[in-house]
Amino acid sequence: MSLFQNSISRRQFGLLLGAAAAATVAAPALADDAARTVTHLLGSTEIAGKPQRIVALEFSFVQSLDALGVVPVGITDDNQPKRIEQLLGKKVEYSSVGTRLEPNLELVSALAPDLIIADQLRHSAIYAQLSAIAPTIVLNSWEGSYQTIKEGVVTIADALGEKDKGEKAVADHDAVIAALVAKIPAGEKRRFLLAVANADSMSLHTSASFTGSVFKAMGLTPAIDSTDAVESGASLERLIAVNPDVFLVATDAGGTVFDQWKSNSAFTNISAVKSGNLFEVDRNQFSRFRGLKTAEMIAGEILAKVYKAG
Amino acid sequence: MAGQGRLQPVALGCLLLMALAAVVVAAVSFGVSELPVRHALSLLVSPDGSPDSALVWDVRLPRALLAVMIGANLAVAGVLIQTLTRNPLASPQTFGINAGASLVIVLCLIALPELRGAGTVWPAFVGAAAVGLAMWALSVSGAMNDMKLALAGISIQLVLAALVQAILIANNAAQDIVYWLAGSINGAQWEKVWIILPFTLIGSGAALLAGRHFGVLALDETTGLSLGQNARRVGGLAAFLIVVLAGSAVAVSGPIGFIGLLVPHIIRRLAGGDQLTLIALSAIAGPLLLNAADLLGRVAAYPQEMPVGIVTALIGAPAFLLILWRQRAR
Numbered sequence: 228m229s230l231f232q233n234s235i236s237r238r239q240f241g242l243l244l245g246a247a248a249a250a251t252v253a254a255p256a257l258a259d260d261a262a263r264t265v266t267h268l269l270g271s272t273e274i275a276g277k278p279q280r281i282v283a284l285e286f287s288f289v290q291s292l293d294a295l296g297v298v299p300v301g302i303t304d305d306n307q308p309k310r311i312e313q314l315l316g317k318k319v320e321y322s323s324v325g326t327r328l329e330p331n332l333e334l335v336s337a338l339a340p341d342l343i344i345a346d347q348l349r350h351s352a353i354y355a356q357l358s359a360i361a362p363t364i365v366l367n368s369w370e371g372s373y374q375t376i377k378e379g380v381v382t383i384a385d386a387l388g389e390k391d392k393g394e395k396a397v398a399d400h401d402a403v404i405a406a407l408v409a410k411i412p413a414g415e416k417r418r419f420l421l422a423v424a425n426a427d428s429m430s431l432h433t434s435a436s437f438t439g440s441v442f443k444a445m446g447l448t449p450a451i452d453s454t455d456a457v458e459s460g461a462s463l464e465r466l467i468a469v470n471p472d473v474f475l476v477a478t479d480a481g482g483t484v485f486d487q488w489k490s491n492s493a494f495t496n497i498s499a500v501k502s503g504n505l506f507e508v509d510r511n512q513f514s515r516f517r518g519l520k521t522a523e524m525i526a527g528e529i530l531a532k533v534y535k536a537g
Numbered sequence: 538m539a540g541q542g543r544l545q546p547v548a549l550g551c552l553l554l555m556a557l558a559a560v561v562v563a564a565v566s567f568g569v570s571e572l573p574v575r576h577a578l579s580l581l582v583s584p585d586g587s588p589d590s591a592l593v594w595d596v597r598l599p600r601a602l603l604a605v606m607i608g609a610n611l612a613v614a615g616v617l618i619q620t621l622t623r624n625p626l627a628s629p630q631t632f633g634i635n636a637g638a639s640l641v642i643v644l645c646l647i648a649l650p651e652l653r654g655a656g657t658v659w660p661a662f663v664g665a666a667a668v669g670l671a672m673w674a675l676s677v678s679g680a681m682n683d684m685k686l687a688l689a690g691i692s693i694q695l696v697l698a699a700l701v702q703a704i705l706i707a708n709n710a711a712q713d714i715v716y717w718l719a720g721s722i723n724g725a726q727w728e729k730v731w732i733i734l735p736f737t738l739i740g741s742g743a744a745l746l747a748g749r750h751f752g753v754l755a756l757d758e759t760t761g762l763s764l765g766q767n768a769r770r771v772g773g774l775a776a777f778l779i780v781v782l783a784g785s786a787v788a789v790s791g792p793i794g795f796i797g798l799l800v801p802h803i804i805r806r807l808a809g810g811d812q813l814t815l816i817a818l819s820a821i822a823g824p825l826l827l828n829a830a831d832l833l834g835r836v837a838a839y840p841q842e843m844p845v846g847i848v849t850a851l852i853g854a855p856a857f858l859l860i861l862w863r864q865r866a867r
Binding site for chain 1 (some may be wrong): 569570588591592595596597600606646652673706707714716717721723724725726791815835840842843844
């Protein structure tokens with residue numbers, strides 16, 4: 228329980244600290260004609276030339292950089308290189324700089340980066356330290372919606388000095404999504420839910436989550452409309468009350484509460500289960516990763532699974 | 538207290554039992570899904586095999602019964618640990634036993650992700666036993682007074698909680714397990730009921746059978762020895778039961794606090810200090826308090842559900858402060 232409270236207070240403290248740091252760090256940088264000013268969530272940062280050595284502190288940034296044809300020199304890969312391989316669909320050369328929750332600042336510094344991309348929720352507290360190492364921009368990845376991630380691609384491209392490339396990547400992506408969405412039958416009214424199955428309960432992803440906002444962008448209806456991205460600790464009864472018509476369960480390899488619930492006969496009270504619209508999906512793809520490619524993958528999976536098309 | 542007649546504890550027991558039955562029925566008939574209370578009640582009486590009936594029988598009922606058993610385990614463990622250490626501030630939580638069980642469970646879950654269900658009981662016993670042993674050693678050494686011992690327990694609890702946090706951060710698994718760590722029975726299933734049931738029956742049963750002998754522990758050791766009782770053996774049994782009761786509760790629900798601390802105090806105030814009475818009534822009042830707290834957690838956060846461990850802390854912390862204050866005033 229103390230953990231529960233700590234994480235909240237730490238987050239609030241971090242935001243305060245980050246805001247204070249932004250005010251002091253952003254001010255002195257004024258000179259250099261070649262420099263661009265990139266505005267982000269913690270203020271604006273001066274960036275000169277075209278950064279080559281980039282450190283990405285969230286998975287979604289790695290994917291955004293990939294869409295721009297750039298491989299970061301350092302990634303907080305949670306010490307699980309396989310995830311990065313799955314994220315990009317290919318092997319890339321990079322150095323691990325620790326976990327997303329606690330990036331190792333010494334490793335970041337040792338890479339001598341010329342740009343750091345950090346997450347608002349997780350890294351605001353260390354914004355001042357990161358900025359001392361290299362120009363740092365802070366975006367919302369952890370709680371980012373689909374729209375936020377798209378805007379992030381353009382901001383990152385701007386930071387790289389190639390804003391037009393970012394706009395083109397987003398336009399290309401929009402065309403891919405539009406082609407997929409065109410295959411969805413008109414008048415789709417069913418309510419969609421993505422839930423992550425944990426050991427003991429499920430985390431329900433709402434309209435404000437990344438996947439929920441991808442659903443909305445596809446013209447689909449998320450089963451829970453909320454401003455909080457995730458409702459955690461949901462019991463089977465809560466799930467039955469939400470009663471989604473199409474239900475995607477994201478599971479990990481280890482075995483989850485889903486194994487127990489699906490054999491509970493009350494589970495068949497759920498509309499999606501009755502109508503055969505219950506699908507198991509990969510947790511990395513649907514919940515941990517957020518990016519243009521992931522959105523395309525989610526849209527593709529939905530077409531293949533729910534509409535048997537694509 | 539004893540002079541006021543022997544009926545009082547029996548009457549109190551009957552009252553508590555009726556209240557418990559009422560809360561269990563309420564827990565089974567109320568929920569976030571759109572099932573009318575009256576319909577839920579009729580399904581409870583005559584299940585019809587429908588999914589709604591399964592909701593009552595396979596989702597709500599195991600949850601209520603799980604709360605009954607966890608409540609009994611924690612409350613009886615609380616009585617035993619307060620008697621064993623002769624410390625009114627002792628409980629599975631304040632002496633770090635819950636935290637010890639949690640730490641070993643978390644370690645095992647990280648190392649062996651496929652470990653589930655009944656598999657978490659044994660690690661819980663190991664953690665509870667290790668901390669229990671340390672606290673018992675501290676308590677019988679006589680080097681510390683009540684307050685110092687309670688502070689030592691809370692320090693151990695803080696260290697263990699910090700270790701749990703460190704492990705979760707290092708493994709980036711905090712998101713998955715934070716709800717369990719708050720102490721929650723949202724994931725209740727019949728499976729979990731069967732896991733804890735034998736430990737509740739054996740633990741509470743043994744505590745009741747040996748209840749009269751535990752009284753000797755409340756006296757100091759030399760008096761106990763002169764009365765012809767082997768205080769050390771009785772103490773060992775009490776310690777064993779505490780580990781079994783608290784460890785199995787943590788294994789199915791995560792560490793739920795304050796039940797083990799508060800219930801013995803409330804019962805002691807209402808019915809006096811006789812060990813057997815204390816154990817028997819706590820075994821009813823613990824389930825009553827935990828089920829009521831879970832129901833409250835479901836109503837307060839409707840339509841979401843607050844972990845019951847948060848509710849017991851919100852109710853329990855002010856009550857704990859009250860106890861400390863009264864202790865001082867005495």
